[in-house]
Amino acid sequence: xxxxxxxxxxxxxxxxxxxxxxxxxxxxxxxxxxxxxxxxxxxxxxxxxxxxxxxxxxxxxxxxxxxxxxxxxxxxxxxxxxxxxxxxxxxxxxxxxxxxxxxxxxxxxxxxxxxxxxxxxxxxxxxxxxxxxxxxxxxxxxxxxxxxxxxxxxxxxxxxxxxxxxxxxxxxxxxxxxxxxxxxxxxxxxxxxxxxxxxxxxxxxxxxxxxxxxxxxxxxxxxxxxxxxxxxxxxxxxxxxxxxxxxxxxxxxxxxxxxxxxxxxxxxxxxxxxxxxxxxxxxxxxxxxxxxxxxxxxx
Amino acid sequence: xxxxxxxxxxxxxxxxxxxxxxxxxxxxxxxxxxxxxxxxxxxxxxxxxxxxxxxxxxxxxxxxxxxxxxxxxxxxxxxxxxxxxxxxxxxxxxxxxxxxxxxxxxxxxxxxxxxxxxxxxxxxxxxxxxxxxxxxxxxxxxxxxxxxxxxxxxxxxxxxx
Ligand SMILES: [Zn+2]
Numbered sequence: 001x002x003x004x005x006x007x008x009x010x011x012x013x014x015x016x017x018x019x020x021x022x023x024x025x026x027x028x029x030x031x032x033x034x035x036x037x038x039x040x041x042x043x044x045x046x047x048x049x050x051x052x053x054x055x056x057x058x059x060x061x062x063x064x065x066x067x068x069x070x071x072x073x074x075x076x077x078x079x080x081x082x083x084x085x086x087x088x089x090x091x092x093x094x095x096x097x098x099x100x101x102x103x104x105x106x107x108x109x110x111x112x113x114x115x116x117x118x119x120x121x122x123x124x125x126x127x128x129x130x131x132x133x134x135x136x137x138x139x140x141x142x143x144x145x146x147x148x149x150x151x152x153x154x155x156x157x158x159x160x161x162x163x164x165x166x167x168x169x170x171x172x173x174x175x176x177x178x179x180x181x182x183x184x185x186x187x188x189x190x191x192x193x194x195x196x197x198x199x200x201x202x203x204x205x206x207x208x209x210x211x212x213x214x215x216x217x218x219x220x221x222x223x224x225x226x227x228x229x230x231x232x233x234x235x236x237x238x239x240x241x242x243x244x245x246x247x248x249x250x251x252x253x254x255x256x257x258x259x260x261x262x263x264x265x266x267x268x269x270x271x272x273x274x275x276x277x278x279x280x281x282x283x284x285x286x287x288x289x290x291x292x293x294x295x296x297x298x299x
Numbered sequence: 300x301x302x303x304x305x306x307x308x309x310x311x312x313x314x315x316x317x318x319x320x321x322x323x324x325x326x327x328x329x330x331x332x333x334x335x336x337x338x339x340x341x342x343x344x345x346x347x348x349x350x351x352x353x354x355x356x357x358x359x360x361x362x363x364x365x366x367x368x369x370x371x372x373x374x375x376x377x378x379x380x381x382x383x384x385x386x387x388x389x390x391x392x393x394x395x396x397x398x399x400x401x402x403x404x405x406x407x408x409x410x411x412x413x414x415x416x417x418x419x420x421x422x423x424x425x426x427x428x429x430x431x432x433x434x435x436x437x438x439x440x441x442x443x444x445x446x447x448x449x450x451x452x453x454x455x456x457x458x459x460x
Contacts, residue, residue, distance in 0.1 A: 056403045057328050058350070059411040066419060068431045077430045088437050092444045093453055096340045102329050102380035108434045126434060140451070175410045183414060192418040195411050199419075231452065231459035281458030287451045 050168040052160040060160060061104040063198055064124025067159070070203045071120055071128060078113040078131055086294040087111060087129065087147070090140065094148045097229035099222070100155040107151065117244075118255030120206050121150040123159040130255065135298050136243055140287040141236030145223050148230075149237070152222030158215045162205035163198045170194040210259030217261070217269050224273050233283045234274050241267045323356040325366060325381040328403040334374035338363035341445035345374040351407060354381070 055063070078084075091109040095101050107125035112118065115132040122128075127150045129143075137143045153159065171194040174187050183191065205211060220237065227234040244256075244263040260266070274280060333344035338360055346368070348354070354366035354376065363375045382403045420426065448454045 056406045056410070058330075058403075058407065061330075062411045062413070062416050065428065065431050066416060066426070068434065069426045069428050072430045073426055077433075084437060085439070089439050089444055089447045092439050092441075093448050093451075096444065097454070097459065100379045101340065102332055102377050104328075105330050105435060106438075108437055110430070110434050110437075126431070171410055175406065188414060188418045191411065191415045192422065195415050195419055196422075198411070228460050230448075231454055231457045279460075281460070284452050284457065287453075290451065 050165050050172055052157060052163060052168070054172075055157075055160055055163075055168070057104040060157070061124040063160070063163075063195075063202065064122040064126050066195070066199050067122035067202045067206070068124075068126035068128075070199060071122060071126075071207065074207060075112040075114050075116075075118075075128070075130070078111040080111065080297055083111055083294060083297055084109070087143075090144060091127065091147050091151070093230055094144060094151050094226050098148075098151050098155050098226050103154070107154065109147065116255040117247075117249055117257070119146050119150050121153045121159065122206070123154065123157065123202065125154050127151065127154070131298055132249070133256070134295055136247070137240065137291075137295075138243070138288075139236070139239075139283065140291040141227070141233045141283055142240040142243075143236075143291065144230070144232045145227055145234065145237035145240055148223040148226040148232075149219045151226060152219040153211070153215070155222065156215070156218060158211055158219070159202050159206065161215070162211070163201045167194045167197040167201065171198075206259070208259075213261050216266070220266055220270050221273055224270060224277075228277065228280055231281045233281050234270075234277075235280075235283075237270050238267060238274070241270065325354050325356055325364065325376075325383055326404050327352045327354070327376075327380060328382045329380045332376060332380040334366070334368065334372060334376060336374055338365075338375040340377070341441040342375070346372055348376065348380075351404070 087109045091107060095107045103125050105124065107127060109127045109129065111134065112128050112130045114130045115135075116130055117132045117136060118128075118130040119133055120128045127147065129146060129150070133146060134143065137146070171191055174183070174190050174194075210216075223237050224234040227236060241263040245267070249257070327348045327350055329350060331347055331349045334346050334348055334354075335342040336345050348368070352368070354368050357365040357367055357373065359365070359378070362378050364378055364381065365373065365375050366381075367373050420428065448459075449456045451457070453459055
């Protein structure tokens with residue numbers, strides 16, 4: 001009964017969008033309105049349904065898989081089972097205390113075989129951290145803070161927000177017209193074009209352009225929040241940023257330095273965020289010890 | 300003269316009534332999750348649940364929901380693993396429609412799915428998914444995460460808040 005009702009509402013909604021749109025198509029066809037008018041009417045009629053928040057968990061996963069594949073085409077994976085297990089165990093501990101611990105296929109972490117200082121997260125929980133970045137961490141708190149920052153990007157769907165609205169409008173148009181799960185070749189071609197566009201938007205943002213600064217500061221806020229929730233000293237983040245200030249590779253303008261606000265800018269905000277907390281967990285030597293053991297392969 | 304009740308009002312009213320009746324039914328929206336016997340990720344699993352399965356809400360506690368499966372099994376799931384019906388009694392008519400159209404359940408398997416990935420891969424044979432699939436194979440058992448937290452004095456075993 002509930003399903004029928006929800007389905008009925010959805011059909012009504014989609015039908016009304018489709019009606020406005022086909023009306024606009026007809027008018028454009030007869031030359032009564034211009035092509036740009038037709039497009040803007042089409043966009044407006046679909047606008048309500050075309051936001052990143054309407055990308056389902058499953059679609060987020062499929063976008064993430066391909067973005068991850070593109071990242072791995074750029075940077076090779078570091079095939080070290082012991083180190084990847086350590087990173088994943090630490091990562092899961094953070095995920096458990098995060099805002100969105102359960103996502104479609106879970107969170108997965110992988111070390112990238114590059115000296116470049118970088119950490120990236122594709123939608124759907126594919127999180128990467130470079131050897132170069134791990135090498136600059138001195139303890140588990142610093143590493144945890146970087147991973148928590150990346151988990152924060154995934155929790156808040158920052159990657160999905162990089163997707164241009166036009167891709168979603170195109171995709172939702174096909175989704176709205178096709179009832180079947182298995183698409184015909186024309187629908188697949190249309191969806192694939194929108195998919196390629198969406199991947200390009202996310203990849204470009206992650207690897208080349210960087211997110212909007214407000215998302216980076218939000219991810220830093222979340223890193224502090226998750227650190228404290230799981231029991232890590234949030235000064236791991238400021239300690240890491242401090243090592244980045246004056247790091248000679250900063251000038252290289254690669255990786256994190258290209259896509260993230262400067263360490264100085266981030267430092268100020270993170271410090272005031274931490275100062276506002278009533279109590280914060282302390283560092284523990286037992287964690288520093290196991291960190292040192294876990295990363296020996298890199299030293 | 301008797302004025303007919305507008306169709307939209309009738310529909311809204313119907314949705315309202317139905318949503319009141321079904322407000323406690325949740326749908327699993329992740330590929331798979333566990334029904335746990337206490338509200339913790341490393342609590343023993345009672346049974347596994349997969350995408351699309353429906354469960355009835357019993358109670359809630361700090362991000363966790365106690366549920367009953369169709370088979371009558373009771374346990375805890377994290378709220379991020381299930382779709383909670385979003386029908387809001389105070390929402391506008393437009394809001395109701397928008398939320399209904401965004402349902403994970405209604406869109407399951409649609410849009411960017413396996414078929415679209417296959418089509419993308421056929422066009423971009425140079426893009427390898429081998430490591431993506433290997434990454435997905437890295438699964439850390441909750442018991443190992445618990446041990447890691449215990450040894451590292453994290454969470455409830457240390458300074459977690
Ligand atoms: Zn970031």
